[in-house]
Amino acid sequence: MSDDREHDPSAAADDDDEYELLIDEPSPPAAPASEPPPAPIPLAGETAGDDDEYELELEAPTAHSTAAPFDPHAAQSDHYMRMAAERMRQDELNEPPEPPEKPMTEGVFNFPWQFPALGYLLIVALVLSLAMLALAMCVYFLNIMFVLGRVVALPTGVLCGAAASYTSACYLAILEGTSAGNDKIEGWPEGDWREWFWTLPWTLSPAVAGGILGGLLSYVIPIQPWVLCAAMIFVLYPVWQLSTLANASVAQPFSADVLRTFKTHRLAWQFFYLMQFGMSLCAGVTLWIAFAINTFLGALLMGPIAAAYLFIYARLIGRLALMLAQVDDES
Secondary structure, eight states, rough: HHHHHOOOOOHHHHHHHHHHHHHHSSSOOOOOOOOOOOOOOTTTTTOOTOHHHHHHHHHSSOOOTTTOOOOOOHHHHHHHHHHHHHHHHHHHHOOOOOOSSSSTTTTTTTTSSSSHHHHHHHHHHHHHHHHHHHHHHHHHHHOOOHHHHHHHHHHHHHHHHHHHHHHHHHHHHHHHHHHHTTSSSOOOOOOOHHHHHHTTTHHHHHHHHHHHHHHHHHTTOSSSSHHHHHHHHHHHHHHHHHHHHTTOOOOOOOOHHHHHHHHHHOOOOOOOOHHHHHHHHHHHHHHHHHHHHOOOHHHHHHHHHHHHHHHHHHHHHHHHHHHSSSSSOOO
């Protein structure tokens, strides 16, 4: 057979054509071998080969996956109930404590030396001392060199205004907190000086009105004007202060409810005026002696003395307001 192919040229040509076809026609690329899918991760307590059991366990719902249908009305009701319970808890926490058995003496004179009132007392004493020293320096310069005194007067006025504003804010915070029945004051002044400034009409207007009234009476009564001014401020200041706070207006200096308490709570008013007189006498005598020794010594000591006096006075008048708000029971 092979000999015939060797001697038959047509057969050789056929073999060449077949060879060329085999070379020219490349074989189709082999299909990529498909990778087997990853085996499922076996659950706890089963082997990797338990495929059927794995599928059954995935399909079968567990006891934890079953849940009740969502009810929006019940969820909203539960939300409001939680909010109401939280408000009640906050009200219980914010409820002021019971007033002390002796409101006019207990926690009054030791109040400025307790925390956090002590920190604010030191600040008020410092700013008042600086303001009084600046004022004494300004008066001194005006007497010896009027031009220099005028130069010092402007910064002195700014310093005195800032000191008075901050002191007024602390005074009003003590008065309002104490009259609300709180033993610990929370509403101390913060860093906004504009809020301090607008407390001045509430605290200075009774003193200014008493001074003006005393000055007018000095034209009728032959007594020293400063004595009448001090007497009018002494008598009218607490009445005017409580009335403006009760009426929530500086333009209404008298309240019928406050005036009525002079009859229903006369013992409380008498005790208040007695304590106010003792405090004023001690502070006045101390400052008179200090100024008699040296003007600048008196100005320096006036800061801490005035700060302690105002803190105790605000506490005292706040306790008076707390007593006046109670039901009258003089027996």
